Amino acid sequence: MTQVDIAGLTKRYGGTLALDGVALQARDGELVSLLGPSGCGKTTTLRCIAGFLTPDGGEIRVDGQDIVALPPQKRDFGVVFQNYALFPHLTVFQNVAYGLQVRRIAPAEQQKRVAEALALVRLTGLESRLPRALSGGQQQRVALARALVIRPRLLLLDEPLANLDARLRDEVRWLIREVQQQAGITAFYVTHDQAEAMALSDRVAVMKGGRVVQFATPREIYQRPAEAYVARFTGEANMLPARPAQRLAEGLWRVAIGETVLEVPGATTLAEGASALLMLRPEALSLAPTGVPARVLAAAFLGASQQCDVALADGTRLRLQASPHLAVAPGDAVHLAVDAAHAWLMPDIAP
Ligand SMILES: Nc1ncnc2c1ncn2[C@@H]1O[C@H](COP(=O)(O)OP(=O)(O)OP(=O)(O)O)[C@@H](O)[C@H]1O
Ligand SMILES: [Mg+2]
Numbered sequence: 314m315t316q317v318d319i320a321g322l323t324k325r326y327g328g329t330l331a332l333d334g335v336a337l338q339a340r341d342g343e344l345v346s347l348l349g350p351s352g353c354g355k356t357t358t359l360r361c362i363a364g365f366l367t368p369d370g371g372e373i374r375v376d377g378q379d380i381v382a383l384p385p386q387k388r389d390f391g392v393v394f395q396n397y398a399l400f401p402h403l404t405v406f407q408n409v410a411y412g413l414q415v416r417r418i419a420p421a422e423q424q425k426r427v428a429e430a431l432a433l434v435r436l437t438g439l440e441s442r443l444p445r446a447l448s449g450g451q452q453q454r455v456a457l458a459r460a461l462v463i464r465p466r467l468l469l470l471d472e473p474l475a476n477l478d479a480r481l482r483d484e485v486r487w488l489i490r491e492v493q494q495q496a497g498i499t500a501f502y503v504t505h506d507q508a509e510a511m512a513l514s515d516r517v518a519v520m521k522g523g524r525v526v527q528f529a530t531p532r533e534i535y536q537r538p539a540e541a542y543v544a545r546f547t548g549e550a551n552m553l554p555a556r557p558a559q560r561l562a563e564g565l566w567r568v569a570i571g572e573t574v575l576e577v578p579g580a581t582t583l584a585e586g587a588s589a590l591l592m593l594r595p596e597a598l599s600l601a602p603t604g605v606p607a608r609v610l611a612a613a614f615l616g617a618s619q620q621c622d623v624a625l626a627d628g629t630r631l632r633l634q635a636s637p638h639l640a641v642a643p644g645d646a647v648h649l650a651v652d653a654a655h656a657w658l659m660p661d662i663a664p
Contacts, residue, residue: 314341315376315466315499317362322371324357324523331357332368333523339467339516342497344490346510348546349520355503358520359471362501364388375466386415388467391460391498395472398456399444405431405455406440412463430458433492450481457489461496468493468500474509486513507547511535519543535594536655539580540662544592551598551631555591555658566658571625573605575651579658592657595620598633600641601650607631609645623647 322335332354339345347355360366362373364385372379380388399408409430413423431437434454444452453473460468473489474482490513493500504510510517511531518528519542527539538544541552559567566579568591583589600621607623610630619635633649635641 315339316341317467317499317501318372318374319358319362320372320374322358322361322373323369324354324361324366325369331523332361332371335371335520335523335525337518337525337528339499339501342494342499343515344493344500344502344513346502346504346514346517347520348504348507348510348517350505350546353520354523355505355520356471357523359469359501359503362467363390363392363469389463389465390467390469391463391465393453393456393460393468393470393473395475399452399459401444404441404443405436405447408444408455409458409462412459416463426462426464427458430462433461433495434458434488448481449477450485453477453485454488457485457492461492461498465498468498470500471503472505473502474504482509489513511547519546537578537580537657538592538659539582540659541590541592542662542664544657544659545664549595549632551593551595551633553591553593553629554661555589556586560585568658570605570651571627573651575653575656577653577656577658580660582660583658584660588661589658590661592659593631593651594655595632595634597652597655598631599650599652600633600635600639600647602648604648604650607647607649609641609643609647611643612641623649 317339319335319337322332324332335358347358349355361368364383368381373381406427409427410423413426434457436451436454474485477485486509502513514531516528516530517534518525519534521542527534527543534543535547544550553570555568561567561576564578564581565576567574567576605625607625610622610624613620614637617637619637621633621635621641622630624630
């Protein structure tokens with residue numbers, strides 16, 4: 314049972330404010346990703362949780378207890394970094410057993426727990442290998458076993474797949490999720506890869522300049538981003554300046570794109586008449602016999618779909634995902650159907 318509550322976390326490196334009031338939670342057994350571009354404070358947040366860095370302010374509560382003053386070795390957290398950091402001169406067994414030796418666990422118990430951990434990450438049989446005789450994916454699985462063998466209260470992973478090629482990344486990613494769920498371990502996972510964060514996480518904290526700008530499920534951050542920054546960071550998005558003309562109900566707005574009036578869901582933080590942005594993901598737009606008139610600028614056949622760039626009468630450019638069965642070519646006059654239920658209206662906040 315491990316529940317984490319982080320509030321008002323700040324950290325300064327000289328003149329740089331790296332963390333500016335980070336707030337985050339993880340429920341028992343939850344995997345929470347920290348997602349954001351380079352330099353937004355993901356690693357700094359994780360290192361504060363691990364205890365390798367002391368924050369300048371804020372609190373980190375684990376099951377109600379503030380751990381900021383607790384040294385890292387007393388936190389009982391398992392940590393996995395991007396660059397495996399295995400001991401090169403120790404075998405796989407010795408690498409995994411290391412944390413148990415430090416904790417003075419009896420040798421027979423060490424044997425048993427190392428065997429269990431290696432079975433979890435599917436490395437049984439490689440106990441006597443040295444790290445240099447392992448592939449990158451295998452080394453990263455040893456690092457995962459080493460973090461798990463101590464039965465950590467919390468698992469912390471900082472871009473653990475960054476050094477792996479695409480195929481291995483996929484394999485180790487699913488293994489991490491499977492092991493984390495099987496063992497029911499609460500985990501924080503740092504990544505700048507939105508697909509990875511969406512596929513793995515129960516909840517995602519999207520970070521921007523040392524702050525968490527949205528903390529929600531993958532579905533929520535993709536379909537209902539709090540601001541344009543989140544929308545763009547979580548996938549392709551057309552953004553149209555809009556002025557919500559009328560509030561129809563809580564979270565439902567009437568907006569116009571040119572001559573076409575739409576009823577779309579939107580953030581509750583919007584104010585009537587204030588400037589807003591209408592997000593239309595490419596899959597919320599399609600080519601139709603009638604609808605918003607547009608002209609095709611470019612079309613690319615992708616097999617399962619067709620990526621199509623179009624311009625509206627006023628010059629606005631949109632990207633849409635069209636059926637691969639339609640023949641479209643640059644210059645064609647077309648009409649767009651808008652799936653208004655999957656559009657999203659959000660406040661216009663500077664990126
Ligand atoms: N030891 C340090 N000294 C000075 N500034 C630092 C130090 N470590 C990090 N920073 C700065 O703090 C900010 C946050 O860095 P952090 O490493 O947390 O980012 P990140 O989100 O993990 O980025 P990346 O995706 O590149 O790993 C950046 O502006 C970075 O330059
Ligand atoms: Mg980092």
